[in-house]
Amino acid sequence: MKEHRQIITFEEALKSTRRNSIELFKKHVNPEEANLLKLANVDKRYIRAEGIYLYDDEGKSYMDFSAGYGALNLGHNPxxxxxxxxxxxxxxxxxxxxxxxxxxxxxxxxxxxxxxxxxxxxxxxxxxxxxxxxxxxxxxxxxxxxxxxxxxxxxxxxxxxxxxxxxxxxxxxxxxxxxxxxxxxxxxxxxxxxxxxxxxxxxxxxxxxxxxxxxxxxxxxxxxxxxxxxxxxxxxxxxxxxxxxxxxxxxxxxxxxxxxxxxxxxxxxxxxxxxxxxxxxxxxxxxxxxxxxxxxxxxxxxxxxxxxxxxxxxxxxxxxxxxxDDLSGRAADIGRYSKERLEMLKSKHSLIKEIRGKGLMLGIELNSPSIGGAALRENLAPMIISHLLNNHGILTSYYDLAPLVLRFEPPLTVTKDQVDKAVDSLDAAFSKGVVGLGAAFGKSALGRIIRSP
The missing domain is CATH 3.40.640.10 (Type I PLP-dependent aspartate aminotransferase-like (Major domain))
Incomplete structure (x- = not known):
């Protein structure tokens, strides 16, 4: 038993800063994940969530197109x-x-x-x-x-x-x-x-x-x-x-x-x-x-x-x-619309290999880049994810066993307007190309390393 125990109360934890939060996570939970989150500038401190939206401690809002990997069919905090x-x-x-x-x-x-x-x-x-x-x-x-x-x-x-x-x-x-x-x-x-x-x-x-x-x-x-x-x-x-x-x-x-x-x-x-x-x-x-x-x-x-x-x-x-609310029917309808929009995106960008899935469980498979070797291949999805979050307010991820397949898996309450915004954001990200995405990601990561204590 430690003689001088100093615990963090719930109220203190709730008010902790972004830097303090990620450092505690790094020290006591998962150092590797903390480093990756910080490097990609996706270590946001979200203080509120409602429906498809997340809100960080700087007042910025984000649309969640990962939906807890299928756990948030009704959105956050229904x-x-x-x-x-x-x-x-x-x-x-x-x-x-x-x-x-x-x-x-x-x-x-x-x-x-x-x-x-x-x-x-x-x-x-x-x-x-x-x-x-x-x-x-x-x-x-x-x-x-x-x-x-x-x-x-x-x-x-x-x-x-x-x-x-x-x-x-x-x-x-x-x-x-x-x-x-x-x-x-x-x-x-x-x-x-x-x-x-x-x-x-x-x-x-x-x-x-x-x-x-x-x-x-x-x-x-x-x-x-x-x-x-x-x-x-x-x-x-x-x-x-x-x-x-x-x-x-x-x-x-x-x-x-x-x-x-x-x-x-x-x-x-x-x-x-x-x-x-x-x-x-x-x-x-x-x-x-x-x-x-x-x-x-x-x-x-x-x-x-x-x-x-x-x-x-x-x-x-x-x-x-x-x-x-017939969310199954809604997922079928919005899913068809989403897939059509994503297929149009595929016809425009050679970086997209395939669009697949059913309903609102969709995947965007990326072509492996011909330049940059294994390092670029490994970081292609994280570069796109970082760009979407920090430049367009779209949160997504890749499927765990398929690192070149981006999730398009929003809550089933998503609207067509929200789908349009997500697809337009993907269009902007893919338009930068592998080199442009890599340069922006590298610049952001270097800046975060320099600013780190």
Whole structure:
């Protein structure tokens, strides 16, 4: 125990300066990330957020076209969701020797919205926890060991979720991961069937649209065909709708495009509207009973914070708003408009390789620059991101496993005028060219280095 403890109060933290904030983050959280944020001049100190807008401590506003990587379908701090959480604040915050009545209501709603007989819900706090729940459910049900997933897939950062992920850099750092986990090319039914023929696969886990892989859409009908193959060989199909769920792709769930009916669906991110973390793994009664339907097993899917009243309140209100305001239809409409505008941009700028995705989950893939080597390739997206933020007030990022694919993933409440502003800003950025972007980025970075204490 330290003799002289000096803590920072909430009020002091709230009032801290931009410099103090980033230095504390650098010293105690993530030095590498802090250095990169500072170098690119994207270490803004945001003091308020509402809808699509962020506001910094200098009074500047920014439109958020990253939307918490799909968590902010309703935008920042949706008032109705905040009010629902406040109204639930008098309920027992954690009740493990009993039950929270909001859990049953939320689970009933999910059962009503999801296809087939997906009626049983297990609760977690983050997406990766729901992935773990799904994997454990598949093993407990099937008594098989093997999991199949896809190259370039992203399912989270816990150990099991990493094991069914497809990113080599995670495997390189954290390996060896769990045994009996194998990957196949995304969208390749022949490879899937080859793996399933052994009769030892517990489940095939897949994203309906690969998110962090770069907004990659599978061939039409692929998910339904994958469902049929899994059932032919006795494996379960797990669909990870963490980033695609609740309207993001232009349907309430992306599985609707192929009419797929999975055995387990995983949901998180936008389910809590970015207000309180919540995640769920939803399966059938048949699977749940075989996996957990006994006195010595029913509690194997219970966690301390899973399904707490605040999280359930946020989710119940989020679902209500999503359906009431037809945000799925809105995402389809604005998504089509956005894609058309971005395709026009592609025809104008050779730096753009491809526009892809569904609804408002879009990716702008960049051509690798022919000059500058690996260093320029590595920094191309950060240069564009920095330019958009500092010169046009547009916040975006790239997909984690695809550093040459920019996100175009705003809240589903975005307007066409806001889309126009973002596309016009991208047009201005691309018009500078690789050399112009590189020169501006280098000048800004050098200036920040010189000014640093």
């Amino acid at each position: 008032p109705e969701v905040l009010e629902a959480v406040r109204n639930a604040s008098s309920l027992p915050s954690i009740l493990l020797a009993g039950y929270n009545h909001l859990m049953g209501a939320l689970a009933a709603n999910l059962s009503e919205l999801l296809p087939g007989n997906l009626t049983m819900t297990a609760f977690g706090s983050g997406g990766a926890e729901a992935v773990e729940l799904a994997l454990k459910t598949a093993r407990a049900y099937s008594h098989r060991k093997k999991f199949i997933s896809c190259h370039n897939a992203y399912h989270g950062l816990t150990f099991g979720a990493l094991s069914v992920g497809g990113a080599t850099r995670y495997r390189r750092v954290f390996g060896p991961l769990l045994e009996h986990c194998e990957t196949i090319p995304f969208g390749d039914l022949e490879s899937l069937e080859q793996k399933l023929r052994g009769g030892d696969v517990a489940a095939f886990i897949i994203e309906p649209v690969q998110g962090e892989g770069g907004a990659i859409v599978p061939p039409c009908g692929y998910l339904k065909d994958a469902e049929e193959l899994c059932h032919r060989y006795g494996a379960l199909l797990i669909l990870d709708e963490i980033q695609t769920g609740f309207g993001r792709t232009g349907k309430l769930f992306a599985l609707e495009y192929d009419g797929a009916v999975p055995d387990i669906v995983i949901l998180s991110k936008s389910l809590g509207a970015g207000v309180i973390p919540i995640s769920v793994s939803v399966t059938t009664e048949e699977i749940w009973k075989k996996a957990f339907g006994a006195r010595d097993r029913f509690d194997l899917v219970i966690s301390t914070f899973g399904g707490n009243p605040g999280a359930c309140a946020a989710a119940l209100k989020t679902i209500e708003i999503t359906l009431r």
